[in-house]
Amino acid sequence: MNSAGAAPLSALQPKVSGPAIEFAGVSLSLGRTEILRHIDLQVAAGDIHALVGPNGGGKSSLIKTLLGQMPHQGELRLHWPEAPGVIGYVPQALEFDRGLPLSVEDFMAAMCQRRPAFFGISKRFRAAIDEALDLVGMQGKRKRRMGALSGGERQRVLLAQGLIPTPQLLVLDEPMSALDEAGIQVFERLLQHWRAAGVTVLWIEHDLAAVGRMADRVSGLNRQILFSSTPREALTPERLLALFSTHPRSTDHSPQGQPA
Numbered sequence: 001m002n003s004a005g006a007a008p009l010s011a012l013q014p015k016v017s018g019p020a021i022e023f024a025g026v027s028l029s030l031g032r033t034e035i036l037r038h039i040d041l042q043v044a045a046g047d048i049h050a051l052v053g054p055n056g057g058g059k060s061s062l063i064k065t066l067l068g069q070m071p072h073q074g075e076l077r078l079h080w081p082e083a084p085g086v087i088g089y090v091p092q093a094l095e096f097d098r099g100l101p102l103s104v105e106d107f108m109a110a111m112c113q114r115r116p117a118f119f120g121i122s123k124r125f126r127a128a129i130d131e132a133l134d135l136v137g138m139q140g141k142r143k144r145r146m147g148a149l150s151g152g153e154r155q156r157v158l159l160a161q162g163l164i165p166t167p168q169l170l171v172l173d174e175p176m177s178a179l180d181e182a183g184i185q186v187f188e189r190l191l192q193h194w195r196a197a198g199v200t201v202l203w204i205e206h207d208l209a210a211v212g213r214m215a216d217r218v219s220g221l222n223r224q225i226l227f228s229s230t231p232r233e234a235l236t237p238e239r240l241l242a243l244f245s246t247h248p249r250s251t252d253h254s255p256q257g258q259p260a
């Protein structure tokens, strides 16, 4: 265990090769509302790519589009190194009724295995679930009901379920929003681990300091892509002002956002 309450990362986690992602002219309208306008965006294989922007700017809609949950126009391509692999998804939050008799390990079993969770964790996933709960510092709370966990503890469990089976592409929707300092350390270690393992990570985040520390690339989205470059080039006061101003105005028309 370390200061973040989590076990060290296992050297057993396999090296994987994540896919590159390409959005080409992707648009999304729901009813009469235009949610995404002609998105051209490339995420390189194995990159940690952050998506930043104001509330309602379309970040969650973009990843739901990627996950096939939204009807869209335009082209969306995943360039897998070999055969299509595993996509992991960590949602923004999940609510559980306090009285729901679903423990942390029941939840992990329900998310990871086909066998119904009330039969217990299958042998095949036992070691992986143990390791994932260790990694996020939740091993000691595996018998707790999901509805009785704090927001940060629930977030750690959501991260743990995203680890099984080992994904090649991981999509994270504000994974740090409820985490305390120790939880943030756990998450930062996981990011380092995914980077070393070659996983492609698409990561929605509001904490721009964390993005500056940990992302390889960052794209600004407010209905349209306003920039896409390294954190150093992207996180300038001018660009952030343009991104977070009420009316989106494109400051950079090149798909990969060469700085002006």
Ligand SMILES: Nc1ncnc2c1ncn2[C@@H]1O[C@H](COP(=O)(O)OP(=O)(O)OP(=O)(O)O)[C@@H](O)[C@H]1O
Pocket (backbone or CB within 6 Å): 030, 033, 035, 053, 054, 055, 056, 057, 058, 059, 060, 061, 062
């Ligand atoms: N199913 C839907 N039907 C109609 N409008 C929707 C639907 N889902 C999302 N929207 C709208 O699309 C816009 C973008 O929402 P989205 O959740 O993608 O934004 P976001 O950038 O992830 O926001 P936040 O930072 O607040 O999480 C919002 O105005 C939202 O109200």
